[in-house]
Amino acid sequence: MKLVSYVADGAVRPGALRDDGRIVDLGGLAPSVLALIAGDALDRVRALVSDPATRLAPSAAPIVAPIPEPRRNIFCVGKNYREHALEFGGSGFDGGAKGGDEIPEAPIIFTKATTSVVGPFAPVLGWLDPDGQVDYEGELAVVIGRGGRAIAAHDAMSHVFGYTIVNDITARGAQKRHKQWLLGKGLDTFCPMGPTLVTADEIGDPAGLRVITHVNGELRQDAPVSDLIFDIPALIAAISQGISLLPGDVIATGTPAGVGIGFSPPRFLAANDIVSVRIDPIGTLENPIH
Structure with a gap:
């Protein structure tokens, strides 16, 4: 459904x-x-x-957005696809990384403010980034149905209500400058979400899904969810170890390789660009940059 x-x-x-x-x-x-x-x-x-x-x-x-006003910040996961972790580590924008530790040993968790959420076709206010270094990150997002704390990985999928799409828009300069990710990723409108929330029973095994991102019609990202370094049960277990997950919580699982900073020189988003992220059967999340 x-x-x-x-x-x-x-x-x-x-x-x-x-x-x-x-x-x-x-x-x-x-x-x-x-x-x-x-x-x-x-x-x-x-x-x-x-x-x-x-x-x-x-x-x-x-x-x-299917959940236009989340009850609290969106949980997000950094560097959770191997090839993206490598491109990010080599980009010069990973302010918290040291040589040789591009692949994380445990999930890197950060959040995006609730005020960053917008829906399909809503404009992303790229002008809020004073550095002009706005980037895209297409991601599968998990929505929690049954809450809990210290959820075991083997039981984690029973806590999943369904899945949607998140575009983890990022101001790369701020992300690097502050050496943490909230201020670079939590700006207003920097979390497009949608277009639908598909219930878990319709998806089956999410590892079979594929994340596909285009910018102005040009393919930039295309990877299976099975490439996640830390899969969905591992993420739920890690986050819930000491933080109670609540019904409706959203977890963005990470982005594949192909983001703007992965190019040389980087290919940042500009006004009037159109970013679309597709994950079937959830649909296509499309947003213009203003």
């Missing part, structure tokens, strides 16, 4: 995307997708979607 958040009559409402492209309104079940996750309402959602008399959203209703 594909869940979305859409706008109607000036309000954001939860919905389910049908195969014919129409959105089933779920506002009668909960006020938001986040509330649906916390309320364990999937069986009721399925019943509504299969009811031919159910209420539909307006056909032109715009889609926003």
Whole structure:
């Protein structure tokens, strides 16, 4: 099942995307997708979607991020694809790295502010970066359904509600200058998310998914999720060791090689560029740079 958040009559409402492209309104079940996750309402959602008399959203209703207002910061993972770790280490922008430690021995966890989240087609405000070094990072994101602390890796997948796409937009100069990543990655609009939230039962094994990123139609990233250094169970176990994960928490799992700083010279994003990240069956997350 594909869940979305859409706008109607000036309000954001939860919905389910049908195969014919129409959105089933779920506002009668909960006020938001986040509330649906916390309320364990999937069986009721399925019943509504299969009811031919159910209420539909307006056909032109715009889609926003599936969780437009997360309850707390987005958990993110740095250098979690081997080839990307190597390109980042060799770029000169990894302010915290020392020679020879490009491949991490444990997951590198940072966060992006809740105010960084925007939806499909929403502009990324690249002008907020005074250095003009805005970069893209297409990523698979995991959404937690059942919360918990000290979750064992062997039980971690039972805590996954579903999956979406995140573009971990980054101001590389700030990332390097501050030698930590929040200020370079948490800027307003620097976390495009969506277009859908696909439930775990529809995905099956996420290792079979593929992350594909284009900039202005040019292929930049293309890698299977199976290439993750630390897989999803390992990430959930590491984060939850001492931090309780909550229903609706979002974990961006890391980006493959092919980001702008991997080129010589770097190929940063500029105004009017279009970045699209595709992971089937989640869809394509596309955003312009302003």
